[in-house]
Amino acid sequence: MQFAPSSEEIKAILLSSIGLLAHENMQVIGGVAVIVILPLVAQQTQSASFVFTHFETSPEATGISSKPYAVILSVLLSNYCLYGYDTAAHLTEETKGADRTGPAAILSSIGIISVFGWAYYLALTFSIQDFNYLYDVNNETAGALVPAQIIYDAFQGRYHNSTGAVVFLCIIWGSFFFCGLSVTTSAARVVYALSRDNGIPFSPIWRRIHPKYKVPTNAVWLCAAISIILGLPILKLDVVFTAIISINTIGWVGGYAVPIFARLVMDEKNFKPGPFYLGRARRPIYLVAFLWICYTCSAFLLPTLYPIQWKTFNYAPIAIGIFLTLIMLWWAFDARKWFKGPVRNIDLQNGHS
Structure with a gap:
């Protein structure tokens, strides 16, 4: 119809x-x-050599002098945008x-x-x-x-x-x-x-x-x-913005880690490939994607300014811990009793909603 x-x-x-x-x-x-x-x-x-080879941590502004740590933090914005x-x-x-x-x-x-x-x-x-x-x-x-x-x-x-x-x-x-x-x-x-x-x-x-x-x-x-x-x-408070960005990114990126990990350990005979299929490259790609998500979520939990004070502390770990605790308690004491998963809203037999 x-x-x-x-x-x-x-x-x-x-x-x-x-x-x-x-x-x-x-x-x-x-x-x-x-x-x-x-x-x-x-x-x-600026010259191309400055743009592509100069490395600056700006410890006076950020309090960070470790180059490896600066490299880890430098990819946070690109991760969020991607x-x-x-x-x-x-x-x-x-x-x-x-x-x-x-x-x-x-x-x-x-x-x-x-x-x-x-x-x-x-x-x-x-x-x-x-x-x-x-x-x-x-x-x-x-x-x-x-x-x-x-x-x-x-x-x-x-x-x-x-x-x-x-x-x-x-x-x-x-x-x-x-x-x-x-x-x-x-x-x-x-x-x-x-x-x-x-x-x-x-x-x-x-x-x-x-x-x-x-x-x-x-x-x-x-x-x-x-x-x-x-x-x-x-x-x-600027620190609130950092916390919100961290929590949001961890929330939605971490959500993708679940099906990727499930696909990584799933027996192939239980999976029906679709038209967009990675073939033999699937497992290396799944593994890299899962490890990358773990790295991203871990990096967003790190402080971005030092020394650590109330106004520079990354409150994302505390906030995520509180939210996860509340959600798990809600699930244990209430939601698991009535939530049964997605509700079918399409009549497959007649082909209309």
Whole structure:
């Protein structure tokens, strides 16, 4: 049976498409503008030998003098950004031919993010004007926002005003805003899916679909409210941002470790390959992926500033320990009695929901 979409459903689809296009255009066009224009604006650019061979730990600003430790911490931001494929994975359920398009979307996402991220880092490092001034607590960003300081120094040195730097920072902040929308959308999708399976408290409320816009508005508002509540302390304490980033990354990356490890130890006769199959390369790839996730989760638990004080301590291990304890207690005393796994919501026999 085929269903013709109503005018309201078409409107909702168009609005979603416009929002998605605005997000992608801001990310791509804004990113290309920063990557191309910033080195051209800079009065002087660093040499290739400086960019690719100079190693700096900046112990005065970070308190870290160990080069191996600095290398471990240096990959945290790239790890966090690379996991943007998570959104593509979430949306595969509503994608036609997801067994093929899903893996293609995930790999494409990783490839695009890698290219743009590498180009962005190169644009910033080539455009450094005064390296020692970047971490000076008396500079325009108090030595804490190095990328913003690089952009400011480039425009200030060329034009003797900061207007261009403000424009570039607005582009970056706009990208953050649209990324926030994407994260909220993806989170609401997960909340809706879990509530549809009765997997979270008050599930009937979060899985309710708006009669006009055909979206789980309650789930969206829940995710937005949680984001606001978690974000408010960041206005006062920088350490909260570090903890939130660490907890989020460990949470969703660690979630992928479970099926990867299960696939690693699973007997091959119990597995039916799909069209996207790794063949003989599967087990080495599973092992590398699992070990990489373990490394990533461990690195996000480490302090990023020394000496360790209340305002520099990484509270992610404590927060994760508390959340895991509460979840396990909830499971042991309540959830295991009623949660039976995913709920089938499609009539396979008749082929319609």
